[in-house]
Amino acid sequence: MNGSLPPSAKAVDIKLKRGPAGLGFNIVGGVDQQYVVNDSGIYVSKIKEDGSAAEDGRLQEGDKILEINGVNLENLAHREVVDLFRTAGDDVELKVLKKSSGYTNGPFGSQPDHDASMSSLGLFTIVLAGVAVAAFIYFRGRGYFTDGKWKKR
Template sequence: MGPLLGGILVLGVDMPFNHKDAEPEHFARICVLRKDTVDSFGFHLRQELEREGHIVRLVVLGGPAYLAGLRDGDQLLQINGEYVHEQAYQRVVQKIKHSGNRVSLGVLDEASYNQLCSNAKPIISALPSFLPDSCPRPHFYVVKNEGRGFGFTATATGGIRGTFLLQVEEGGPAQKSGVPQGARLLEVNGESTISITLSQLTKKLQRRSSHVVLLVLEASAWDTYETHGVQPSAAFAETSSVPYRTRKLHMVKGPQGYGFLLRQEKCQGGQGQFLREIDPGLSAEEAGMHEGDRLLGVNGQSIEGLEHENIVSIIQESGKQVTLIVISNEGDRFFNEKVTLNG
């Protein structure tokens, strides 16, 4: 039996998305859930021999999952806008658990799923199209402390954990950096605000800090992300606004392996996965890996929330080649410098 997943529904969206490769009756339902005082979403996620992927079972009648529109036998295809049908079970469960106070699930009813399979149509064709090109993207802003703080305050909306709006002071550092009035705060120094309270956010900034890196989204864009079932994050940010950019390293395994070690180490903000002991002349060095780079993703998927052993297994199971997403040691320190909100 799969683990019972915790949380409560705030909003359920059940709407068809006609993809060019999908027949009209084959569409995913997007259900958006938020945690509250309830400890469980009221359903189990299972793997079964008769079907591939991840299947919704044991939906509690009248519970949050039921009220959101989830039904027994539904096929889970998407979490927070990410296609997960072919990902490992434990990884999918962890993605739901680490979604904070809000998770968006894209599911397909059992009959439609079976019909797509029998017609040999790609399962991903049942999912909604991605964010429209016209939709504003999150933006990074580096705000300097000019001696009186950063020139903004954050307010919680509706008492919901992790949902903050920014009030920007006229002529203050935040305004000078371009932070828009009323924007949604998504990250502080690379750390998501999705699961924290206003009190916890307040402790993340302090006057002695020289700068803070904010990831924000224009207030007008929030409804578009909500409708598409996508959690806005740094993955959608304008690349021109990123102070330090990530790098993609594609490596082919040689007779002596890739030529690096992956180590879990303490860092600002907790634990991180770092690349060490890079062998000269082997694939890792040739791909551009540097000593101390921090690993952020493997084969296009984030490793956030995964255990060290699971990450090693994902790399090993990649076969003869693997693609890593990394950030430099300097960039990692920049984003994870401990700062807190000025009162």
């Protein structure tokens, strides 16, 4: 999956100028630190406020960085990519695969939509409460619980 792009994927070129705090974003991934299952690519994990990337606005958390200044990042270790960024100069050209909910299978974009449906823990809690109420009614009706106390029969 690392080298192949889905048919709907769109790579964009983004040029950033290094500022006082660098380029203004953090990365994760690499062949030694896979961040997305079956993909050793490099991903943007955080955009820093007031950094070059934030001011530009095009680079987003979850985007996959394919190239730095024309150097393909496929099959590189995380440290190698960090070194490429450090030596890239003041004007850095990135080729970026924009995140899309249909593409990533990792932390960005593939999490279930918890707002749209009840979580399994919530459903379990409701079922458990129903069983407790049914058990209480059953035992009370058989005389095991009267006057606020449990009785032995």
